[in-house]
Amino acid sequence: MMNQQKKDAIHFHTARFETSFGSAEQFFASDLPEVVLAGRSNVGKSSLINKLCNQKSLARVSATPGKTETINVYRLNQLRLVDLPGYGYAKRAKTRLEDWGDLMDKYFTTGRDIRLVLLLWDIRHDPSELDMVMHDFLEQTGLPFMIILTKADKLTKSELLQVDSRFSRFSGQPRHIVSANGMGIEELREIIRKAVMKEE
Numbered sequence: 001m002m003n004q005q006k007k008d009a010i011h012f013h014t015a016r017f018e019t020s021f022g023s024a025e026q027f028f029a030s031d032l033p034e035v036v037l038a039g040r041s042n043v044g045k046s047s048l049i050n051k052l053c054n055q056k057s058l059a060r061v062s063a064t065p066g067k068t069e070t071i072n073v074y075r076l077n078q079l080r081l082v083d084l085p086g087y088g089y090a091k092r093a094k095t096r097l098e099d100w101g102d103l104m105d106k107y108f109t110t111g112r113d114i115r116l117v118l119l120l121w122d123i124r125h126d127p128s129e130l131d132m133v134m135h136d137f138l139e140q141t142g143l144p145f146m147i148i149l150t151k152a153d154k155l156t157k158s159e160l161l162q163v164d165s166r167f168s169r170f171s172g173q174p175r176h177i178v179s180a181n182g183m184g185i186e187e188l189r190e191i192i193r194k195a196v197m198k199e200e
């Protein structure tokens with residue numbers, strides 16, 4: 001029988017910062033569905049969380065790359081949004097990079113209730129080598145994931161028309177275009193709702 005919580009819709013505005021962790025020992029129990037945002041530093045993960053949840057400063061946004069160094073968790077009424085630390089930040093020390101890889105490995109491979117991974121790529125550029133490493137890693141995990149192309153406001157209309165052919169050669173995963181000006185946001189909420197409700 002469906003309980004009350006499962007019948008309720010997901011309300012994005014209910015998002016609250018819950019916790020952050022910098023090592024696997026700090027992981028909380030995976031007792032709610034999780035939707036994860038991954039992508040290089042500065043690609044717009046924190047901005048997207050704010051936009052989805054219609055809150056200006058839920059997640060910290062910065063013009064300085066490497067801002068989010070911990071896994072930051074936002075709790076909504078029916079799920080958790082998980083903001084992963086960005087990769088590809090050149091100034092990060094090597095030991096920190098190894099810690100980062102270790103943290104990612106443990107996060108993705110310890111049986112958490114991950115319903116969808118959003119891999120964010122900047123719509124203006126071809127994916128970097130690290131973007132492709134992350135992509136291939138996610139494919140290997142077998143988790144459902146999709147490519148989110150960010151900062152669409154930076155492209156002209158005619159450039160936007162070429163996006164599909166530009167990106168199709170890098171990934172066969174579904175793609176979705178967003179911008180902090182609101183483009184694609186309601187549709188992404190719907191994608192998340194479907195992913196979370198599916199297995200309940």
Ligand SMILES: Nc1nc2c(ncn2[C@@H]2O[C@H](COP(=O)(O)OP(=O)(O)OP(=O)(O)O)[C@@H](O)[C@H]2O)c(=O)[nH]1
Binds near residue numbers: 039067068179
């Ligand atoms: N024009 C434009 N700028 C954006 C958009 N999304 C994010 N930005 C800008 O990009 C920069 C980085 O955004 P963040 O959301 O902090 O990026 P992040 O992926 O969380 O970065 P880290 O925390 O370092 O991993 C900020 O200056 C944002 O204002 C967008 O859709 N359009």
Ligand SMILES: [Mg+2]
Binds near residue numbers: 060067068083
């Ligand atoms: Mg961030």
